[in-house]
Amino acid sequence: MSSKCPNDGVTTDSSSHTKAGWTLGAGVEYAFTQNWTTRVEYxxxxxxxxxxxxxxxxxxxxxxxxxxxxxxxxxxxKF
Known part of the structure; x- marks a missing residue:
């Protein structure tokens, strides 16, 4: 295994890093009957x-x- 060329088809890499970050999201939910709802989230x-x-x-x-x-x-x- 060679680490000299990043595109040689055999080089692999494994790493583990703990990173702090941030998240932003939004979503909507709609009740189309008394018991059933649907939602979309990003x-x-x-x-x-x-x-x-x-x-x-x-x-x-x-x-x-x-x-x-x-x-x-x-x-x-919803029951």
């Missing part, structure tokens, strides 16, 4: 940036921007 999370260096010789640095976006759709039944 959430954006940003955990900042860090630089990963899987090569031990310091050859390659990989700047990483850690963000996620999620859209959720749901149905609920």
């Amino acid at each position: 959430r954006y999370s940003d955990f900042g940036k860090f630089t990963d260096n899987p090569a031990t010789d310091g050859t390659f640095l990989y700047p990483t921007d850690v963000t996620t976006q999620a859209v959720r759709v749901g149905f609920s039944y």
